[in-house]
Amino acid sequence: MKIIADANMPFAEELFQQFGDVHKLDGRSMTADDVKDADILLVRSVTTVNSSLLAANSKLKFVGTATIGTDHIDQDFLKSKNIEFSNAPGCNAIAVGEYAFTTMLELAHKYGEVLKDKTVGIVGAGNTGSALEKCLKAYGVNTLLCDPIKAEQGEPRKFVSLEAVIEGADVISLHVPLTKEGEHKTFHLLDEAKLKQLKHNAWLLNCCRGEVIDNQALTRVKKYREDIKLVLDVWEGEPYPIEALIPTVDFATPHIAGYSVEGKARGTFMLYEKVCQLLSKPVKTSISQLLPEFFISKVQLDANLTQLDLLRLMRLVYDISDDDRSFRQLDFSNKEFDVMRKAHKHRRECSALTISSVEESQNWLFELGFSREQA
Ligand SMILES: NC(=O)C1=CN([C@@H]2O[C@H](COP(=O)(O)OP(=O)(O)OC[C@H]3O[C@@H](n4cnc5c(N)ncnc54)[C@H](O)[C@@H]3O)[C@@H](O)[C@H]2O)C=CC1
Ligand SMILES: O=C(O)C(=O)[C@H](O)COP(=O)(O)O
Numbered sequence: 001m002k003i004i005a006d007a008n009m010p011f012a013e014e015l016f017q018q019f020g021d022v023h024k025l026d027g028r029s030m031t032a033d034d035v036k037d038a039d040i041l042l043v044r045s046v047t048t049v050n051s052s053l054l055a056a057n058s059k060l061k062f063v064g065t066a067t068i069g070t071d072h073i074d075q076d077f078l079k080s081k082n083i084e085f086s087n088a089p090g091c092n093a094i095a096v097g098e099y100a101f102t103t104m105l106e107l108a109h110k111y112g113e114v115l116k117d118k119t120v121g122i123v124g125a126g127n128t129g130s131a132l133e134k135c136l137k138a139y140g141v142n143t144l145l146c147d148p149i150k151a152e153q154g155e156p157r158k159f160v161s162l163e164a165v166i167e168g169a170d171v172i173s174l175h176v177p178l179t180k181e182g183e184h185k186t187f188h189l190l191d192e193a194k195l196k197q198l199k200h201n202a203w204l205l206n207c208c209r210g211e212v213i214d215n216q217a218l219t220r221v222k223k224y225r226e227d228i229k230l231v232l233d234v235w236e237g238e239p240y241p242i243e244a245l246i247p248t249v250d251f252a253t254p255h256i257a258g259y260s261v262e263g264k265a266r267g268t269f270m271l272y273e274k275v276c277q278l279l280s281k282p283v284k285t286s287i288s289q290l291l292p293e294f295f296i297s298k299v300q301l302d303a304n305l306t307q308l309d310l311l312r313l314m315r316l317v318y319d320i321s322d323d324d325r326s327f328r329q330l331d332f333s334n335k336e337f338d339v340m341r342k343a344h345k346h347r348r349e350c351s352a353l354t355i356s357s358v359e360e361s362q363n364w365l366f367e368l369g370f371s372r373e374q375a
Pocket of ligand 1: 069089092093123124125126127128129146147148149150175177178184185186189207208209233234255258259
C-alpha cells in the first residue's frame with residue numbers, strides 16, 4: 001500500500017508505516033503525477049485536493065487532512081469517487097485558544113493595559129473559539145460570543161450578533177471556517193465598512209483564515225486607524241501576505257497558531273485511527289506515547305500571580321516574540337513563509353507544564369490548562 005503524506009506532518013512514519021510505504025512530499029507543490037498511485041493521501045492545509053490533483057489516480061481509498069479546516073478539500077468530488085475522507089476536528093483547538101490568549105496578555109503588557117478590564121468578542125464559538133473562551137473564563141475575562149449557526153441550533157450559551165460584538169467588544173478574535181457561500185459566509189466577514197466601525201483602540205486577532213478579513217481594506221484602514229491593534233497569524237493570499245500590512249501588525253506569525261506538538265500529534269493520530277477503522281486494524285498506540293517530555297519538569301509558585309507573572313508563565317510554553325521577530329525578516333517573494341512554517345519548532349500546550357504549590361485561590365490555572373502536580 002502506498003501512503004503519501006505531507007512532509008510537514010510529524011508522526012506520519014511512526015503511525016502509518018505499519019500499513020505500507022510512507023512517502024513524504026512537499027504539500028504546497030504536490031502534483032497529479034506525484035499522487036497517481038497513492039492508496040492513502042495525507043495532507044495539510046496547503047494542498048488543494050480536487051479533481052485536478054486526483055486526475056491520474058484510480059485507486060485512492062482515503063484522503064485525510066490533519067487539520068481542522070477543510071476549505072482546501074473538494075469533498076463533493078471525493079464523495080462522487082467513493083473516496084473516504086476525514087479531517088481532524090478539534091485537533092489543534094487548544095493550541096489556537098492558548099495562542100490567542102497569550103497574545104492578548106502580550107498586547108496588554110505592550111500597551112500597559114489590564115486584560116481583565118476588557119470584553120473579548122469571540123466570532124465563531126466552535127472548537128478553537130471555545131478553547132479561547134475557556135482560557136478567558138478561567139482568568140476571569142468577560143466574553144461575548146457570536147455564532148449565528150450555533151444560535152440557530154439552539155445551543156444554550158448566549159450569542160450576540162457580529163454588529164453587537166463590533167459595538168461592544170474591546171477585543172475581537174476570529175474563529176470561523178472560511179466559507180464563500182450561504183447566509184453565514186465568512187469570506188471578507190470583516191470588510192472595509194466593518195473595519196471602520198471597530199471601537200477606538202480595538203484589538204483584532206485573526207487565527208482562522210486570512211480571507212475572513214479583507215486584507216487590502218485592512219491595509220487601507222490601518223493608515224488612518226493607528227489605534228487598532230492587530231494580531232495576524234493568517235493572511236489573505238498565503239504564502240504571499242500583503243507586505244505593507246506587516247509593519248502595522250503588533251504580532252505577526254506565519255499560520256502557526258495551531259502548531260503545538262500536541263496539536264500536530266492529535267491531527268495525525270486522528271487520521272491514523274480513521275485508517276485503522278477503514279482497514280479493520282486495531283489501534284496499537286496512543287498520543288501520549290508520541291509526545292516528548294517537556295524541558296521543564298515543574299514550576300513551583302510561591303505567590304499570587306500578577307498579569308505580568310501569568311504572561312511570564314505562558315511564555316515558558318510559548319513566547320510569540322521569537323516567531324514575530326523571525327516573521328518580519330522573511331523574504332516572502334522567496335517562499336520563506338512556508339520555509340518558516342516547515343522549520344517551526346512546535347511549541348507545547350500549557351498542559352505540558354506542571355505547577356506545584358498552588359493555593360486553592362489559584363485553581364483557575366488548571367482550568368486555564370496547566371497540569372496539576374499529582375499528590
Ligand atoms: N491558524 C491556525 O493554525 C488554525 C486555523 N484554524 C481555522 O479556524 C477555523 C475554525 O476552527 P474550529 O473552531 O475548530 O472550527 P469549528 O467548526 O469547531 O467552529 C467554527 C464555528 O464557526 C461558526 N461559524 C460559521 N460561520 C460563522 C459566521 N458567519 N459567524 C460566526 N460564526 C460562524 C460555526 O457555527 C462553528 O461553531 C478552521 O476552519 C480553520 O480554518 C483551525 C486550526 C488552526
Ligand atoms: O487545522 C487547521 O485548519 C490549520 O489551519 C492548520 O493548523 C494549519 O497547518 P498546516 O496544515 O498548514 O500545516
